[in-house]
Amino acid sequence: MKKLAVAVAGLGMIGRETVRLLRKRRAELRERLGAELTLVAVADRQVGREARALSLPGRVVRYADPVAMARSADADLFVELLGGFDAPRRFALEALGRGRSVVTANKRLLAYAWPQLARAARASGASLAFEGSVAGGIPVLRALELSFSGDRVLSLDGILNGTTNYILTRCEEGLTAAAALREAQEKGFAEKDSALDLSGRDAAQKLSVLAGLVTGGWLKPDSFPVAGIESVESRDVAYARQRLGKAVRLVARLRFAGSAAAPLVEAGVSATLVPLDHPLAAARRQYNALLVRTASAGDLMFYGQGAGAGPTASAVLADLFVTARDLLGGLPAPRPGPRPLQLAPPGSAVSGFYLRLEVIDLPGALARIAGALGREGVSIASIHQDLAAGARAVPVMITTHPAPRGRFELARRRILGLAAVSKRHCAMRILG
Ligand SMILES: NC(=O)c1ccc[n+]([C@@H]2O[C@H](COP(=O)([O-])OP(=O)(O)OC[C@H]3O[C@@H](n4cnc5c(N)ncnc54)[C@H](OP(=O)(O)O)[C@@H]3O)[C@@H](O)[C@H]2O)c1
Incomplete structure (x- = not known):
């Protein structure tokens, strides 16, 4: 029986579950692969304690330094589950440089070190697999990589962050955003420091990985517009649902134009009104979803749990299985290329918009707001003034007909400069 040796770096939440599943599913994996996947080394700052907790046998070599393990462990497959950026990058480059395949669930590593990793993998012929980095247990990357090989992916619209989706859907059920975030943290869906999630940057890193997979090129996570849900309040969610028949979701989107050889990519992350x-x-609570539009297969929807130990470790194991199969003589996995992607101008994306303003009840205030939109060619679809509030400043909810984002942004800035309008506001894209 052939054997493939596995080394796992990072014995945290995902690493421990990966090691546990690797051992639990050993017989099934052997049966399906025709080879044995054997754990030969582990690395973690607390490697002794973690190895004891996992009851690892003495022959599994323990390292406190993951980079030292990548440099010297006698393994065919190196799994990176450390989190962070610098140590994972050095770990992956070291292993790829030795011609060893790497499996990772680290979206930040992929989003920011894509060209370096791609070059290292190409130079040595080693594989880099990363199914767990986007949408946890939902097998979206493999589907995008393989299942549409004879098709063309036209666009992706995804709910890629479980924390923000949990908050937005709990707001639909009457909670405030702050209370929903506290609840998500108590239930373990949200990190203590939720800034990466709320700002949309987590979804942007995942979008970068998806774009790279579809095109083979690098979409820098800081190169496209990203807005999170910090300004969305429960009243926006309620208004959208009750008056506009829409749900608020943090949507990460990609549109592919141009040719396959020179794709032109429109990318963005924003709070979005969805019919x-x-x-x-x-997609509710902590669930993730990805809507893929293709030229031949039409629309396909992927749905499931986007994070957590079980779903993510399942994706890591799938990567191990597929990479092992390739090493044993199956089809080589396509490798990402280092070429940067050409982006469409950020203001060119066309959609309707929702704008909630706090307006002091002065004569002519609404006319000035409408005028600012009109000057940019953005036409109003609906306008609602919440007089029930009874205060000096009243909420005004506006929706617009489709317009280029750049024109809407100019109008928004002009509106926020008006004396009668408070800076406190909420702007969202409208889908469909
Ligand atoms: N959690 C999820 O639901 C989820 C979902 C999808 C993808 N991921 C990705 O999976 C990866 C692992 O996540 P996790 O939740 O398992 O993280 P975690 O619980 O923090 O585990 C990481 C482990 O690696 C250790 N470690 C980190 N840097 C190290 C270094 N330089 N040297 C030695 N040990 C080091 C940590 O030790 P210390 O604790 O001492 O630092 C910890 O034991 C991350 O890239 C994450 O983005 C996670």
Whole structure:
């Protein structure tokens, strides 16, 4: 029986579950692979304690330094589950440089070190697999990589962050955003420091990985517009649902134009109003969803748990299985290329918009707001003034017909400069 040796770096939440599943599923994996996947080394700052907790046999070599393990462990497959950036980058480059395949669930590593990793993998012929880095246990990357090989992916619209989706859907059920975040933290869906999630940057890193997989090129995570849900309040969610028939979701989107050889990519992450009968509106709580539009297969929807030990470790194990199969003589996995992607101008994306303003009840205030939108050619679809509030400043909710984002942003800035309008506001894209 052939053997493939596995080394795992990082014995945290995902690493421990990966090691546990690797051992638990050993017989099934052997049966399906025709070879044995054997754990030969582990690395973690607390490696002794973690190895004891996992009851690892003495022959599994323990390292406190993951980079030293990548440099010297006698393994065919190196799994990176450290989190962070610098140590994972050095770990992956070291292993790839030795011609050893790397499996990672680290979206930040992929999003920021894509060209370096791609070059190292190409130079040595080693594979880099990363199914766990986007949408946890949902096998979206493999589907994008293989299942549409004879098709063309036209666009992706995804709910890629479970924390923000949990907050937005709990707001639909009457909670404030702050209370929903506290609840998500108590239930373990959200990190203590939730800034990466709330700002949309977590979703942006995942979008970068998806774009790279579809095109083979590098979409820098800081190169496209990213807005999170910090300014969204429960009243926006309620208004969208009750008056506009829409749900608020943090949507990461990609549109591919140009040719396959020179793709032109439109990318963005923003709080978005989604029609209630749209498939993305059905993704609730901590769930993730990805709507893929293709030229031949039409629309496909992927849905499931986007994080957590079980779903992510399942994706890591799938990567191990597929990479092992390739090493044993199956089809080589496609490797990412280092070429940067050409981006469409950030203001060119066209959609309708929702704008909630706090307006002091002065004569002519609404006319000035409408005028600012009109000057940019953005036409109003609906306008609602919440007089029930009874205060000096009243909320005004505006929706617009489709317009280029750049024109809307100019109008928004002009509106926020008006004396009668408070800086406190909420702007969202409208889908469909
Ligand atoms: N959690 C999820 O639901 C989820 C979902 C998808 C993808 N991921 C990705 O999976 C990876 C692992 O996540 P996790 O939740 O398992 O993280 P975690 O619980 O923090 O585990 C990481 C482990 O690696 C150790 N470590 C980190 N840097 C090290 C270094 N330089 N040297 C030695 N040990 C080091 C940590 O030790 P210390 O604790 O002492 O630092 C910890 O034991 C991350 O890239 C994450 O983005 C996680």
